[in-house]
Amino acid sequence: MSGHADGTQTRDLAYSLRRRLLAWLFVSTAILGMIALVDTWREAIRTATGVSDRVLAGSALAIAERVTIDESGGLDVDIPYSALEMLTSTAQDRVFYRVDGPQGIFLTGYEQLPIVPRSDTDTAFADGRFAGDPIRIATLSRQASTGVASIAFTVTVAESTLARRDLASAILWRSALRLAGMILGAAIIVWVAVTLALRPLSRLGEAIAERSPDDLHPIRQRTPTEVAGLVVAVNSFMSRLNTALEALRNFTGNASHQLRTPLAVVRTQLALAQRAASLEEARTAVAKADVALAHAERILAQLLLLARVDAAGGRPAPEPLDLTDLARGLTSDLVPAAADAGVDLGFEGTANVQIRGEPVLLQELLRNLVENALAYAGQGAEVTVRVRQAGGEAVLEVEDDGPGIPQAQRAFVGSRFARGLPDQTTTPGLGLGLAIVEEIARLFGGQLVLRDRASGPGLLAEVRFPDPLAA
Numbered sequence: 001m002s003g004h005a006d007g008t009q010t011r012d013l014a015y016s017l018r019r020r021l022l023a024w025l026f027v028s029t030a031i032l033g034m035i036a037l038v039d040t041w042r043e044a045i046r047t048a049t050g051v052s053d054r055v056l057a058g059s060a061l062a063i064a065e066r067v068t069i070d071e072s073g074g075l076d077v078d079i080p081y082s083a084l085e086m087l088t089s090t091a092q093d094r095v096f097y098r099v100d101g102p103q104g105i106f107l108t109g110y111e112q113l114p115i116v117p118r119s120d121t122d123t124a125f126a127d128g129r130f131a132g133d134p135i136r137i138a139t140l141s142r143q144a145s146t147g148v149a150s151i152a153f154t155v156t157v158a159e160s161t162l163a164r165r166d167l168a169s170a171i172l173w174r175s176a177l178r179l180a181g182m183i184l185g186a187a188i189i190v191w192v193a194v195t196l197a198l199r200p201l202s203r204l205g206e207a208i209a210e211r212s213p214d215d216l217h218p219i220r221q222r223t224p225t226e227v228a229g230l231v232v233a234v235n236s237f238m239s240r241l242n243t244a245l246e247a248l249r250n251f252t253g254n255a256s257h258q259l260r261t262p263l264a265v266v267r268t269q270l271a272l273a274q275r276a277a278s279l280e281e282a283r284t285a286v287a288k289a290d291v292a293l294a295h296a297e298r299i300l301a302q303l304l305l306l307a308r309v310d311a312a313g314g315r316p317a318p319e320p321l322d323l324t325d326l327a328r329g330l331t332s333d334l335v336p337a338a339a340d341a342g343v344d345l346g347f348e349g350t351a352n353v354q355i356r357g358e359p360v361l362l363q364e365l366l367r368n369l370v371e372n373a374l375a376y377a378g379q380g381a382e383v384t385v386r387v388r389q390a391g392g393e394a395v396l397e398v399e400d401d402g403p404g405i406p407q408a409q410r411a412f413v414g415s416r417f418a419r420g421l422p423d424q425t426t427t428p429g430l431g432l433g434l435a436i437v438e439e440i441a442r443l444f445g446g447q448l449v450l451r452d453r454a455s456g457p458g459l460l461a462e463v464r465f466p467d468p469l470a471a
Contacts, residue, residue, distance in 0.1 A: 044171035048164040056138035060157045064142040096158040133160040216242040265292035331385045342379035349387035355465045357444040365440040369398040377402030394465040401458040
């Protein structure tokens with residue numbers, strides 16, 4: 001049931017980029033197409049009207065040229081029917097005309113045909129209705145002259161608008177067909193272009209799918225610039241995952257190796273306690289089992305800390321902290337333990353020195369350095385924790401006046417589970433203290449250096465952190 005639900009959810013989250021692009025193309029082009037068609041219709045009407053007006057004006061002028069003054073001084077109109085034939089069209093438009101003399105006296109034609117008012121001699125145009133049809137009207141004002149006197153007259157010509165509408169519709173339909181063809185062509189181009197553009201993503205998916213589960217190396221597949229950020233994010237995720245898995249492998253390997261002995265001791269002592277002949281023997285066996293169990297607990301705590309250090313490698317840079325305050329506080333907390341070990345523990349440092357690091361891990365770093373000194377310096381020793389700034393570095397020091405570590409052995413004491421001097425192997429310890437210190441220091445750009453004291457025997461453990469921040 002859960003598998004079916006996961007599959008359904010995956011299908012719900014998936015979508016087609018190609019279909020989305022096509023949908024956006026169709027929606028945007030449909031809106032732009034409607035705007036374009038409206039503008040085309042208006043332009044078609046203007047074009048058809050302009051053609052009609054030129055023909056009407058020509059017909060009116062042809063009629064006006066045939067208006068003369070007769071012998072009685074009146075106007076004589078000889079209608080050239082060829083002028084009216086200019087208006088005929090395949091749309092079977094109806095043609096109307098009228099001629100009026102001075103003061104609007106009707107001379108000939110269709111008396112009910114409306115006249116476009118005009119005060120000068122230019123041709124005036126207007127739309128109207130006549131005989132139940134929409135018409136386009138042109139009125140031309142002219143004067144007939146005998147050389148002595150002139151008589152004003154007007155010629156009005158009109159035709160129905162069937163041809164004009166047919167011309168505008170033809171222009172509109174041709175434009176619509178061209179636009180539809182362009183949209184279809186663009187859709188095909190987008191479909192092909194998106195298919196070709198998505199091939200690198202398909203190859204990227206195939207390259208990732210072909211990888212083994214243990215292969216967490218960065219992706220080197222060539223990809224478009226637009227998905228480079230995705231590849232960087234995937235590589236960063238795989239790097240963090242690899243760090244976490246490596247920490248898990250180290251933890252499980254170290255735990256299985258180091259916990260085997262104390263757990264075996266626990267089981268052995270518990271078995272001896274069961275077979276003990278007296279209560280005292282049983283208590284002794286249980287006490288030894290408790291010591292071994294405490295030792296296993298300490299190993300587990302240190303291994304968990306190491307795993308945390310390993311896993312912290314892929315995290316962002318931590319916030320600044322005051323190293324002086326951190327060291328002073330932890331030193332104060334460890335004074336009672338130092339007193340129990342017969343060691344004089346002190347702190348030196350007043351300057352405010354800041355570094356970038358996680359307080360918990362840095363406290364563990366310093367704790368391990370101090371506990372190492374308490375364990376190996378011996379009773380009556382002096383241990384000093386010191387924080388200072390030297391040049392471009394912040395320096396954390398733990399100095400003791402114990403036997404120290406020979407130069408030849410300092411190269412390997414920082415390895416995991418490495419112990420100190422041969423005559424100190426009876427000292428309680430896990431061999432992880434300096435390894436933890438070194439790995440935490442490296443995590444925050446620091447370095448552990450072991451050197452002799454400047455005066456007398458002893459050891460100076462120095463951790464240098466680069467580029468301390470100003471207070």
